Amino acid sequence: ETGVTQTPRHLVMGMTNKKSLKCEQHLGHNAMYWYKQSAKKPLELMFVYNFKEQTENNSVPSRFSPECPNSSHLFLHLHTLQPEDSALYLCASSQAHAPQGRADTQYFGPGTRLTVL
């Protein structure tokens, strides 16, 4: 499955580092998402972008900063993270983040396994 790609696949960083996660979708979609997947917990939606505009921020700490320069690319900039931020970060895309009444299927990338020391 190469519709949604994420780099890097693994990242180890210290609490004072700055790093970025990259996501790219090749499906012609207009909505992109960041999720956090921690062990034994449901996926947590972090951010939603629809046509390059951020439409949802689920109370994510400011040490996570998303960027969506175009409909195909999504970044997650990381700064001064905590050990509890260690998780699998998944990117997804869908045709659009539709208004109520539609449900576009989300397609996921393989994720970035982040470890914060």
Next chain:
Amino acid sequence: AQSVTQLDSQVPVFEEAPVELRCNYSSSVSVYLFWYVQYPNQGLQLLLKYLSGSTLVKGINGFEAEFNKSQTSFHLRKPSVHISDTAEYFCAVTIKNKLSFGAGTTVTVRA
């Protein structure tokens, strides 16, 4: 309040045996329902989805699920599993345009 409940966190099963993974949701409005599978070290892959129409939905890899509105359930089934079905399975529900996931069910298939 949790919108999606997967009743079993772990399901061990022998190869060629049937498996059922249970999913219940809480909503009084129309929903859309999904099952995703996550193989080790990979992202989530869509198995099947229910948007409308027939309540029995067939997906990839021989899986199917049945939407039961009165019981607010969307259980996933496969009549005969393979070793390669070992993975984590997530039920997801779109309620008012928000997709919520269950905590996942780990299926381990043994020979």
